[in-house]
Amino acid sequence: MDDRLEKLEADARKLVEDYVATSPYELNPNSKHVDKIIKSLAKKKRNKGFFYCPCRMLSDDKETDAKIICPCEYHKEEIEKDGICSCDLFVSSDYKPASAV
Numbered sequence: 001m002d003d004r005l006e007k008l009e010a011d012a013r014k015l016v017e018d019y020v021a022t023s024p025y026e027l028n029p030n031s032k033h034v035d036k037i038i039k040s041l042a043k044k045k046r047n048k049g050f051f052y053c054p055c056r057m058l059s060d061d062k063e064t065d066a067k068i069i070c071p072c073e074y075h076k077e078e079i080e081k082d083g084i085c086s087c088d089l090f091v092s093s094d095y096k097p098a099s100a101v
């Protein structure tokens, strides 16, 4: 892996860890999935300039796309409804993975 991507992955990890430290949410207990999303966020930053949501399409309109910089504008509603955000990165504090129910 190139040094820049490695640094961006560390930045993405800090971003999501700082967010869970200051929000009511937690990281998905599936750490492999979290690692995958962090890698995807780092690639978005490298290729597109921001930590854009890995599971949403960019519109190429900066104002519209600003809404999908992680943590995106939609995750609170998604977590409230489903217990988990669209990328399965952040979860509610009482989230139970489907297989464990």
Ligand code: SF4
Residues within 6 Å of the ligand: 037, 052, 053, 054, 055, 068, 069, 070, 071, 072, 073, 074, 075, 085, 086, 087, 088, 089, 090
């Ligand atoms: S869906 Fe989740 S991972 Fe994707 S940008 Fe929103 S908060 Fe971040």
